[in-house]
Amino acid sequence: MAKAAPPVMSTWTFLSNHAHVLLCVASDTELTIRELSDKVGITERAIQRILAELQDEGYLTKERDGRRNRYRVEAERPLRHPVEAHQSVGALIKLLGGRPRRGG
Secondary structure (H helix, E strand, O other), X not given: OOOOOOOOOOXXXXXXXXXXXXXXXXXXXXXXXXXXXXXXXXXXXXXXXHHHHHHHOOOEEXXXXXXXXXXXXXXXXXXXXXXXXXXXHHHHHHHOOOOOOOOO
């Protein structure tokens, strides 16, 4: 009798890379782009693009701290999709067990 093949795990997740970056920044404003890349599992270039997009839309504020950038999550901003637009970024972070922190 042939053995059953092991189940194949797909690579999709419930949250986008943008959400992963927001959650990581909310949990630690000191993370570098390299550290974010390692945590989220995407390239540093992709992290830079996501950070820029989140800043452009007002979800993150960048502050210069010496040679480093520090990002602050704007927790009161609404989520972007019409299905969840009645909720804020802060509510998402709280739901997933984090606390939106102010940078600094």
